[in-house]
Amino acid sequence: MKKEKKLQELLDSWEETYKKGQLTLWIFLALQEDRKYVDEIKDFVVTKSGGAITCEEQSLYRALRKYEQIDVLDFELRKGNKGPDRKYYFLTDLGQELFSLFVKRNIKLFYSDEIKNLLNL
Amino acid sequence: MKIITPNLLKFAGTSFVLTAIFRFCLSYGLENKILLLSVTSAVLYGITMFSAGWFFGKRDWMYLPIYDVGFRFHLATYLTHNAVSELWFILGFNSRYEIIDPIHITAVIWGILLFIHFLFFLWTRKNTINHLDKDDLFE
Numbered sequence: 709m710k711k712e713k714k715l716q717e718l719l720d721s722w723e724e725t726y727k728k729g730q731l732t733l734w735i736f737l738a739l740q741e742d743r744k745y746v747d748e749i750k751d752f753v754v755t756k757s758g759g760a761i762t763c764e765e766q767s768l769y770r771a772l773r774k775y776e777q778i779d780v781l782d783f784e785l786r787k788g789n790k791g792p793d794r795k796y797y798f799l800t801d802l803g804q805e806l807f808s809l810f811v812k813r814n815i816k817l818f819y820s821d822e823i824k825n826l827l828n829l
Numbered sequence: 830m831k832i833i834t835p836n837l838l839k840f841a842g843t844s845f846v847l848t849a850i851f852r853f854c855l856s857y858g859l860e861n862k863i864l865l866l867s868v869t870s871a872v873l874y875g876i877t878m879f880s881a882g883w884f885f886g887k888r889d890w891m892y893l894p895i896y897d898v899g900f901r902f903h904l905a906t907y908l909t910h911n912a913v914s915e916l917w918f919i920l921g922f923n924s925r926y927e928i929i930d931p932i933h934i935t936a937v938i939w940g941i942l943l944f945i946h947f948l949f950f951l952w953t954r955k956n957t958i959n960h961l962d963k964d965d966l967f968e
Contacts (some may be wrong), residue, residue, distance in 0.1 A: 729967060729968065731968040732967040732968050766891075767968065770891065770892070770893070771968045773831075773892065773893050774893065774894070774961060774966060774968075776831075777830060777831055777893060777959050777960070777961055778958055778959045778961060778966060779830070779959065
């Protein structure tokens with residue numbers, strides 16, 4: 709019991725560190741699928757990460773404004789069901805290129821046979 | 830690329846109104862020889878301007894963390910304060926005991942300090958991409 713509790717605490721601590729910096733990747737993944745507005749991005753992140761990554765709406769808006777500022781993201785206005793027009797975000801060419809390079813350098817390495825064996829996948 | 834943010838505009842508007850209230854109290858106090866009003870309004874003007882900068886600056890950082898070492902808010906303060914002060918004299922709202930020279934001298938000295946702040950702002954830009962801190966871009 710004591711060991712299980714310690715293991716859980718260690719896992720929580722590691723995951724907390726690991727999850728920092730994950731939001732960008734998940735936002736970019738969401739926008740790889742299609743143009744999306746904020747609620748759709750949030751749903752995608754929560755659903756596809758199996759609830760492992762959660763994000764407050766304010767944090768998401770702030771992140772999107774930052775990516776827009778650095779030209780990796782843009783949006784188009786589309787009519788919503790009711791109320792004001794919705795911002796549908798998409799990756800710019802720069803954003804696409806950035807995403808591809810990031811995946812190539814940081815994600816693909818997990819798919820080599822050697823690493824897959826080590827991960828017991 | 831955004832530099833003029835909603836909170837900066839709100840701060841500029843607040844600064845404009847506060848400066849107009851300050852100038853009114855100052856001129857009224859001098860005209861009617863109520864020294865306490867002139868002194869109190871100056872102190873309150875300083876406190877409220879600082880508070881407005883703090884409030885809108887914090888909200889602005891939450892909205893979009895533009896790394897400008899406070900230069901945009903400083904510039905907005907400089908422009909609104911001096912614009913209102915100049916207009917106050919041009920429109921003849923000043924007390925007969927006020928002269929415009931201190932306004933100009935203040936604008937020049939403050940302008941030099943603002944320019945130094947601008948140089949500092951330029952120097953910090955090397956650590957930014959589109960005005961955002963390189964170390965704080967991704968979540």
